[in-house]
Amino acid sequence: MREVFVLGIGQSVFGKFPDRSVADLGQEAIRAAIRDAGVAPRRLEVAYAARLYGGMILAQTTLKEIGITRIEMINVENACAGGSSAVRALWKDVAGGFYDIGIAFGTESMTTSPVARQLIPPEKGDLEGQLGANMPGIFALMANRLMETHGATRRDFAQVSVKAHDAGALNPMAQYRKRMTVDEVLASREIVDPLTLLQCCPNTDGAAAIILCTAEIAKQYQRTPVRVMASVLQSADYFYRKEDLTSFEVGARAATMAYEMAGVDPSDIDVIEVHDAFTAEEMVHYEDLRLCPRGEAVGLLRSGATALGGRIPVNPSGGLLSLGHPLSASGVRNVCEIVQQLRGEAGERQVEGATLGLAQMIGGNATGLETGACSIHILSR
């Protein structure tokens, strides 16, 4: 396999833009990535477009406005892991020698999606969905178990949101740049017990894009080469095999595979981005990524180790909670955040001296499965 490098990254503005199409948002991110890479658009040999709520041939309809046609284009869906699945697919193309340079992007308009203003339900006709299951509900049940098994409290869950917003306030690309206290988080409207409104990711429209290439091309263009050390995508196991809701088997499995592929240890990682659509899950990811031993995630959060300035900052971007969560864009966007951190271009939210970073996304919900997919990328400079 060939070494793969990040040549360019780009993000659109994140927020509520019901008048903008997914293609329009995607173009903003793609133009930014092309500008960042410094390559001609027609140099790109392959494109992957991720979207959960989008139309037909989104890659083609987005890229035609940028002058890109007549290359291999693939449209990808994998719930919240859709964007990172597109990155993974592009990585395989470059690592495997099929193409030397390509683009992956994710774009989503949550405000105009069929689930706008709803708690995201499973697919129509799903048994658990018919009985009232939805995304925040599933994560609230995880919170319920964390309180039982880990001694987690409502204040701990709220603290995850406080931490995210502290970081997001420093990110000019974040949807909500407002600091808040634990009490303010807890006083917001109840959504699904014990999770309040400010513990749920907002409805967000936006897009992100990344250009990957070979070492040869990277050498011609790059200021600070960032290498993709590991790219992993795994599907989830049956729900019945789960002992408890306090771990994602697929999350732990993907982490083990990624650390092995990169040849690194969890303790080597300097900065991490995870799926924090709902506060409680962040603590589960700490343990699945082996940032601490099983059972000690609450202690890790309380110690401040995962805040900016701590031993292992998690979600310095502000995470999905503060930065916003256009579903299929997020998996691209959080790889881009790690790239910015490793380049030393993260401004006020920079993790000093970061040389190794990890981006994780997880998503999907259906009767009989623990979740849908988990993707992990490890990058280094």
Place this chain on the structure above:
Amino acid sequence: MTDTATPPLEPKLLRDDILLHSAAGWTLAGSRCACGHISFPPVNTCPECLGDLIETVELPKTGTIFACTTVRMPAANFKPPYSIGYVDLSGGPRVFAHFQMGQEMLKIGAPVRLQVKPLWEEHGRPVVAYCFVGFDRAPDA
């Protein structure tokens, strides 16, 4: 046009494969494979051994709450607040649950029992599905 009052619509089952009715009343329908694995909702192929010697069995009607939460936003079929979670059936599998019981009883470890009845309406037609209720409430009988 008709001048007679519209008769109430007959209730319909949410799905025809998840519930069984016998002299003992309603139960959830499980799939028991020759290997011993029990699935709910029912399956055609055992996820454990990939066998297809599947027998439909009545699942236990009682269990305990493994996890629970109350949703405070509307869903397609429910107005808030409504409660969901998982129930460990007595000696059986863990199943997703819709709860109809008081908040004071809705706790991990609380004993519950199955109830099958119309839970919502689709175009005016009651839809019969399952939920779990606490033990201090008289059965609807």
